[in-house]
Amino acid sequence: MGLGWQQGPLSGRAVGRFLTPEPLPERLLYAERLRRRMRVRFGGEWIADSEDVLLLHEPGHYPVAYFPRTDIRGDALVTTGRSTKHRELGATAWFTVAAGEGRAERAAWQHTEPPAHAGEMAGRVAFAWRAMDAFYEEDERIAGHAADPYHRIDIRRTSRHLRVSDGDRVIAETRRPVVLYESGFAPRWYVPREDVDLDALTPNELRTFCPYKGLARYWDVDERVAAVWSYPDAWPEVDRITGHLSFEPDRIDVFLDGQQLRLEPGQSVTPHGLDRGLDVDEFRKQGEL
Structure with a gap:
């Protein structure tokens, strides 16, 4: 469970509730610094390396890691001209990710005009998790999605x-x-x-x-x-x-x-897909890149 996923408190399907006299907004987004070094590998090459990753918790989604664009290799993002609109974060530009022999269409995005109350999202780019070769914290691969500090x-x-x-x-x-x-x-x-x-x-x-x-x-x-x-x-x-x-x-x-025992709230689980090239043995020899 994350803050916004499965039965998390911001997911819309929470098993608990906030004890407030007035109802909270239907959707709440929460962002905080990950405070871990994270790297992205694609096409057999490192394309992002940052100690300033921002983790976005959005209802109905796994937590998403946003990298400062200055910590992404300059030639890894190819502008596509495609643009969409996020309901809370505004205009969103999409990129093709290219490195080595790899090329993934619409595999990264940036909220180009976030509202003032979400100013920390400015200048940051997120990568589609399963489109990349792998994500790492330091030298250890992280599977599935960005590690959620609220999951235990x-x-x-x-x-x-x-x-x-x-x-x-x-x-x-x-x-x-x-x-x-x-x-x-x-x-x-x-x-x-x-x-x-x-x-x-x-x-x-x-x-x-x-x-x-x-x-x-x-x-x-x-x-x-x-x-x-x-x-x-x-x-x-x-x-x-x-x-x-x-x-x-x-x-x-x-x-x-x-x-x-009966099926309780919180027992129904949404299956998670496999990462690209996931090898179970890799997690028995962490650190070997």
Whole structure:
């Protein structure tokens, strides 16, 4: 979750609310300095390198990194003449990005006439994330979107009794699940593989990607499609869930301490697409460019 994405407080689908006597505007944009060095690689070359990146949180969007134009290689942006209008930030010019043997049409943009209250957006350019080869903080690749300082994951072990059933058949039962708390989302319960009846699972071809956890694979249970998922090689920061399995409570019966779990606000997740050339092994050898 970010401030403006999924169930974030500025997203329009927030699970909480601001305790104010008057309603807030329908849409709120929030910008702040990232305070991290960020670089962009395209066509096998570095085209942007800045310690003054501005992160824009906009309802319904992942956070977007805006680079000072002075920190972008001069020949990397090719004017297209295309212009659109952003509902809050005004006229927007679009660029083709070119470097090395790479060329991506309409892959960068700049709000050329931001209103006075958004003056910090002036002179800054953003790049379409999946059109670039990769983004880095220092020498480590960042996948999915600009790292969101308001996103947090905590994993806790517990001795609570978790049971998963398909009718009369027990699919999983454990007193050693781990629970994953992720900003803005309902808790997710993960079961060690040893406590799951793996014969009840049929592999599903579905794969999804989470910028904070990695690549997930899925299984069916009889007619319950994609009811089970796992991160076989979770990012190092959440390695404790690697190989564990989790169960979708709106697709299969999940009981915690005898109480059936129901789909809660914050459990529906919008899948994220893969970055260009994403290699899972890359995250096991961070720093090697």
